[in-house]
Amino acid sequence: xxxxxxxxxxxxxxxxxxxxxxxxxxxxxxxxxxxxxxxxxxxxxxxxxxxxxxxxxxxxxxxxxxxxxxxxxxxxxxxxxxxxxxxxxxxxxxxxxxxxxxxxxxxxxxxxxxxxxxxxxxxxxxxxxxxxxxxxxxxxxxxxxxxxxxxxxxxxxxxxxxxxxxxxxxxxxxxx
Amino acid sequence: xxxxxxxxxxxxxxxxxxxxxxxxxxxxxxxxxxxxxxxxxxxxxxxxxxxxxxxxxxxxxxxxxxxxxxxxxxxxxxxxxxxxxxxxxxxxxxxxxxxxxxxxxxxxxxxxxxxxxxxxxxxxxxxxxxxxxxxxxxxxxxxxxxxxxxxxxxxxxxxxxxxxxxx
Numbered sequence: 001x002x003x004x005x006x007x008x009x010x011x012x013x014x015x016x017x018x019x020x021x022x023x024x025x026x027x028x029x030x031x032x033x034x035x036x037x038x039x040x041x042x043x044x045x046x047x048x049x050x051x052x053x054x055x056x057x058x059x060x061x062x063x064x065x066x067x068x069x070x071x072x073x074x075x076x077x078x079x080x081x082x083x084x085x086x087x088x089x090x091x092x093x094x095x096x097x098x099x100x101x102x103x104x105x106x107x108x109x110x111x112x113x114x115x116x117x118x119x120x121x122x123x124x125x126x127x128x129x130x131x132x133x134x135x136x137x138x139x140x141x142x143x144x145x146x147x148x149x150x151x152x153x154x155x156x157x158x159x160x161x162x163x164x165x166x167x168x169x170x171x172x173x174x175x176x
Numbered sequence: 177x178x179x180x181x182x183x184x185x186x187x188x189x190x191x192x193x194x195x196x197x198x199x200x201x202x203x204x205x206x207x208x209x210x211x212x213x214x215x216x217x218x219x220x221x222x223x224x225x226x227x228x229x230x231x232x233x234x235x236x237x238x239x240x241x242x243x244x245x246x247x248x249x250x251x252x253x254x255x256x257x258x259x260x261x262x263x264x265x266x267x268x269x270x271x272x273x274x275x276x277x278x279x280x281x282x283x284x285x286x287x288x289x290x291x292x293x294x295x296x297x298x299x300x301x302x303x304x305x306x307x308x309x310x311x312x313x314x315x316x317x318x319x320x321x322x323x324x325x326x327x328x329x330x331x332x333x334x335x336x337x338x339x340x341x342x343x
Contacts, residue, residue, distance in 0.1 A: 008191050009192065009244075055218040074193050075297060079343065082343070104299050104300055108299055111301050149201070149202070153340035155201060156339075158317065159203070159204040161317040163208075165268045165291035167179055
């Protein structure tokens, strides 16, 4: 099963439509999607089952059950895929098309271009081939997932700042 | 001088990528009295399943309304909700990865003289986020996850610092 997610904020019609069209070519693949609220004039896919939003536990259940993920180039989707060692296809939202407030997803997509588990489609015409690449078993991709936590240098710097915080002045609720 | 009680930490971020990045920092507040806040109440179960260290209270969980920079009314609701969480929690330290709610939380916390930490999202590889730029004067520790966003021309301590990434 392929799981499509466009994140928890805005719909992403260009991606939903491209995946819908891919489903016509590959009816043997099951696709399910979380595509945001398309609204009356937005794109409503007809070749796969979808929801606007699903709650986090249901989201994780679907994510875990997927062979591959197709997503916008959001860090939440990418980190979750790497954490679960799932191949992921990302397509960036573009600022000039009104899909996000700026082009940061375009920069993210370029930054992940050479990652073993991440297949980057810069636009919808590249999406079919990237999905097919993501579905192929890849010996190099195995084990290229992530640990549970951030880099220890980052955690250490934040921890140092936390434990040296000044103790809050006399608070009526916590002092006798 | 030893502390009379564990450090109270409030870790706050909007849902989605910001939240996932924030949670990856959690070893930084091991041994602290932690509360989380985010814009999706559905994350409550995840937080309540966290392992609790002996002698520490269970992590607390709050949610606040989502808002984008164009939704002025919702931004006001979000600000009030974040203010309420800070009043209830009275944290020693506030940490956020974004976005507008994190900016509100750090500003309010600074007003009360609390320690504040901002980690700009790894999604902002071309420039710092808008919230991240605006929060700078209110962040005791102001971090980017991209070394190329450090500002070599700025005087020491005037730009963000780099200490690593969430990946």
